[in-house]
Amino acid sequence: MVQDRIIDGMHYEGNCIRPPSEANSILLQVTLGCSHNKCTFCGTYKDKRFAIKNNDIILNDILFASKYMRGQDRAFLMDGDALIIPQQRLMWILDRIREHLPWVKRVGAYANTKGINMKTPEELKELREKGLGILFMGVETGDDEVRIRIRKGSNANHCTEMGRKIKDAGIKLSVTVLLGIAGAERSIEHAKATGELLSKMDPDYIGALTVMVIPGTPLWEEFKNGEFKLPDELGLLKELREMIQHTNITRGLFFSNHASNYLPVKARLPRGKQDALNLIDSALKGEIALKPEWMRAL
Numbered sequence: 433m434v435q436d437r438i439i440d441g442m443h444y445e446g447n448c449i450r451p452p453s454e455a456n457s458i459l460l461q462v463t464l465g466c467s468h469n470k471c472t473f474c475g476t477y478k479d480k481r482f483a484i485k486n487n488d489i490i491l492n493d494i495l496f497a498s499k500y501m502r503g504q505d506r507a508f509l510m511d512g513d514a515l516i517i518p519q520q521r522l523m524w525i526l527d528r529i530r531e532h533l534p535w536v537k538r539v540g541a542y543a544n545t546k547g548i549n550m551k552t553p554e555e556l557k558e559l560r561e562k563g564l565g566i567l568f569m570g571v572e573t574g575d576d577e578v579r580i581r582i583r584k585g586s587n588a589n590h591c592t593e594m595g596r597k598i599k600d601a602g603i604k605l606s607v608t609v610l611l612g613i614a615g616a617e618r619s620i621e622h623a624k625a626t627g628e629l630l631s632k633m634d635p636d637y638i639g640a641l642t643v644m645v646i647p648g649t650p651l652w653e654e655f656k657n658g659e660f661k662l663p664d665e666l667g668l669l670k671e672l673r674e675m676i677q678h679t680n681i682t683r684g685l686f687f688s689n690h691a692s693n694y695l696p697v698k699a700r701l702p703r704g705k706q707d708a709l710n711l712i713d714s715a716l717k718g719e720i721a722l723k724p725e726w727m728r729a730l
């Protein structure tokens with residue numbers, strides 16, 4: 433009986449993250465970690481083995497939210513790639529959200545190419561009909577050489593196809609790309625290839641973050657050995673400029689206002705492209721101050 437359950441708070445384990453736009457969402461941790469967990473720059477889930485939480489724990493969290501989170505009309509499924517949950521279980525979770533949190537208007541989750549690949553187009557549509565309204569995908573780069581180096585687990589073509597599959601199912605697609613991930617020497621190739629990938633994928637939202645080298649990750653080792661060198665501040669700005677220049681989407685938001693970035697840019701594409709490029713050009717000429725190092729954060 434639902435009424436007999438002891439609901440004593442939300443059950444969170446380890447490091448939990450969510451996209452900045454989900455800050456006010458009900459955060460339901462339905463999986464632990466990331467099923468891929470191999471990207472060389474990512475230290476987020478190094479403390480966890482991937483697992484799907486049991487239904488009792490998930491239901492308790494939903495019931496807790498039904499009592500105490502009545503003012504929040506979005507929900508976000510953590511951790512790293514909740515889309516990988518087998519279809520029937522994921523449908524069950526979305527059904528319980530609808531049943532106990534009827535005021536929730538949109539459910540979001542992270543997704544990687546593996547999780548998307550495992551769903552048929554029909555299954556994605558079923559999930560959308562049950563409230564899954566947005567998926568967040570880490571694209572990082574469109575440059576295959578870099579994708580191999582960072583162990584992203586798929587090539588640019590497959591990544592593009594998986595993004596298109598989400599959009600074709602009528603689910604909003606928000607992606608992140610990583611400034612600096614190609615190092616100084618492949619910066620411009622990475623920027624062009626990423627812009628080209630984004631143009632083919634045509635996501636609704638694009639967030640450009642600057643890579644932060646995290647101690648304990650394989651990228652940290654490459655950084656310490658001198659195998660990986662970040663572009664300097666101006667190099668990162670040129671990379672951002674090149675990326676925006678090559679990004680031709682039908683309609684969407686491109687933003688680089690994450691705390692990790694030196695220059696906040698927010699452009700509604702395609703209309704705002706030239707203004708964004710002009711802003712970056714002004715920063716390159718030293719007419720706009722960049723964010724000081726101490727203000728940058730993950």
Ligand code: SF4
Pocket residue numbers: 466467468469470471474475476477512544570
């Ligand atoms: S797929 Fe995402 S969460 Fe998983 S290791 Fe890569 S960056 Fe980290």
